[in-house]
Amino acid sequence: MFSKPKRRWLMAASTTLLAVSTPSLANTPWEASVGAGVIYAPDYLGSDDYEVRVWPTLNVSYGDLFYFNIRDGLGWNLIRHGNWRLSPFIGYIPGRDNDEDLERLDKVDGGATAGLRIAYTHSAWSYSAAIQSPFTGDVDGYQLALKTRWRNQLSDQWSTSLGANVTYSSDDWTEDMFGISDTESARSGLAPYSPDGYLRFGVTGSLTYSLAAQWAVTATAGVSQLTGDAEDSPIVRDIGDATQAYTGLFLSYKF
Secondary structure, eight states: OOOHHHHHHHHHHHHHHHHSOOSOOTTOOEEEEEEEEEEEEESSTTBSOEEEEEEEEEEEEETTTEEEETTTEEEEOOEEETTEEEEEEEEEEOOBOOOGGGTTSOOBOOEEEEEEEEEEEETTEEEEEEEEEESSSSOOSOEEEEEEEEEEEOSSSEEEEEEEEEEEEOHHHHHHHHOBOHHHHHHHOOOOBOOOOEEEEEEEEEEEEESSSSEEEEEEEEEEEEOHHHHTSHHHHTTBOSEEEEEEEEEEEEO
16 A cells, blocks of 8 residues: 555656656647536445436547546556557546435545556557556545456447446555444444455446537446445445446537
8 A cells, every 4th residue: 555655756756757848749639529418326436325417528638648538537648659558647536425324424535646557459449557546635545447448430420338447446545435433433323344455346338429520429327346345344235335337428529
């Protein structure tokens, strides 16, 4: 697990890498899409209560050098070799409010993360591995995520993607999200709990229809499964659910 000095070092290293001067970008094009939609998802990771939220979408890239999107954060493809990319990035992880089922537990503030991602693409397939650690908010430790995705253009107007992922969260990360202190136990009636790290498995899918050259509608859905000490936490076992699903519908405009 990462100590706070190591977290500060990782933050400094990643932000320095993002700021280092690069070769001339004068002939490198910008691409961007922006949109919004609604998503039906659990209130928090491990909840069995669902709610509808308005959710923005934003994807920006500067050639093959820089990228920004809500899922992957702000990154710089520091190393580009064939189909391989290595990028330091700044991301964000959500926290957890202390309302409704969790009103007697402490609030967990989300925060910015510093990380490193390696990615490989081949034809319709893409693979990535990323490690990140928060440097703001209430969550400590680190998280490692492995992802694969398949994309296919079904026709001039229809395209689809399918993906799978596995995420490991360290002991500190899991403690902050799923642990229950003696004080919280006394307030809530839930048993004290001090977990170790855990794995989360998930699958996702999307279907996109191009309304015009620049407008598109995307339907997306996914499901994930908490395992190990996260699944066994009273936050999940007693008042939540280890199976987490979501679905959403989005409208986007491409520049």
